[in-house]
Amino acid sequence: MALIKLEDVSKLYGFGDATTLALDEVNLSINKNEFVAIMGPSGSGKSTLLNIMGLLDKPTHGTYKLQNRHVDRLRTAQAAKLRRDTIGFIFQSYNLLPRLTVLENVALPLAYKGIGQTRRLKYASSMLERVGMQNREYFYPSQLSGGQIQCAAIARALVNNPQIIIADEPTGNLDSAGSRLVMELLSEIHKMGNTIIFVTHNPELTRYATRVVYMHDGMIIHDEKTAVGEVAKTARDKMYSIAKKTVEDDLAGVSLLMNLVPEKDYETSKVPTKKKTKTRRRTSGGKNRKKRTR
Ligand SMILES: Nc1ncnc2c1ncn2[C@@H]1O[C@H](COP(=O)(O)OP(=O)(O)OP(=O)(O)O)[C@@H](O)[C@H]1O
Ligand SMILES: [Mg+2]
Structure with missing residues (x-):
């Protein structure tokens, strides 16, 4: 049974002449414990797809089944609760609150669940340990490297123990060392049984994935299983083209x-x-x- 199942999902933005068809009848099934990279040019609909899968947005047409439950027409509050319990998000621009310590940032999602402060901080601390950041708990985001900030963002995404991690260009602002740190961490999380879906423009990072989905113009144009440790074939061809002069x-x-x-x-x-x-x-x-x- 698919964990995520999109059927003929379209997403339209705007009205009249200014309408954009961001997703065009997309069909996609993702099983538990897949590690999916989504690639494609700017504007091809990658973030729109993630936002719909992550219950941040609704399809204009089509159906979305999450854990075999129809979720495309949920009310906002229902969607928020399901999102909180099922999905952890990581964004390109880290989204940590600058005035809170790393520990407080990671503990934040638990406050919305009504968990008391002592338990929140204790649990957040264990998450930071899991991502190798236990010695940075009382730092502020401005005192960390980009890679470290992103690791803290991953700890925050994990704090609700979500099955699915959705990451929109999580390494987009990082150098190669930072990217490696973040991707190795996501790999570890994947090995623990989580399902991970991430967007990248970097063909090299398909090495971490078990599957690569290629988008263009709101459609999935190619879907490829790939061996962990190897750059996916189509992405490699693309990389080769980038290297050309x-x-x-x-x-x-x-x-x-x-x-x-x-x-x-x-x-x-x-x-x-x-x-x-x-x-x-x-x-x-x-x-x-x-x-x-x-
Ligand atoms: N809120 C919005 N209102 C109107 N149009 C939007 C909105 N969000 C996205 N779009 C349009 O939908 C299309 C897909 O956008 P999307 O952000 O999903 O692309 P993307 O593949 O994530 O691009 P990038 O690689 O630049 O992040 C684009 O044409 C974009 O302009
Ligand atoms: Mg995007």
Whole structure:
């Protein structure tokens, strides 16, 4: 049974001429203990997808089942409670409160549960120990490195013991050492049985994932299982294209990904592409592009 199941999920923002179709009939199932990387260009709908899976936003169309329960039409308070008990969030810009110590920041979600202060701080302290930050409890966020702040944010995300961790570009502001710290930590959490879904622009980080979902223009254009420790194949092709120097090479590299994009959207015919098969264009997502004009 899928832990997360999205069926034909679309998300529209705005009205009339200013409408944006951020998600276009996305179908996605995620099982317990998967470690899923979501990749795709800016504006392709990655954050929108995470926000819907994380119950921060609702789909305009389609259904969302979390733990086999319909959750796409929950009232705000119900969604908030389910979110608090099931999902931990980590964002790119750390979202720690600057006037609180690291310990107080980590303990904060427990206050909303009505847990007394002594127990809150004790529990937060054990979370900080778990992420290797026990000697930074009384520091303020401004006194920490980016990687350390993000580790504290992970401790805060874990404090409610959520099954699912959703992380939107958790390493986006970090150097490679900080990124490694954060990803190793997420790996540890994954090994404890949690399900982790993270967005990254860095193909290298697919090494940590068991699966990579590629998005473009609001659709899932490719979905690939991958071995932990190895860069996912499609991401590696993309990385290779980034390393290229000439414009022509760049175009050829980009076209590797473009092969997976519905043909109508791109005039790629002038760009030499290696493989262009109908079956690889789309593994999931929108079935009927006409609906985009809705
Ligand atoms: N609140 C909003 N109101 C209107 N349009 C929005 C809103 N949020 C997102 N969008 C639009 O929806 C589309 C998808 O945005 P989204 O933030 O999901 O992309 P993304 O893949 O996360 O991009 P990035 O890599 O830059 O973070 C974009 O065209 C964006 O402009
Ligand atoms: Mg985003």
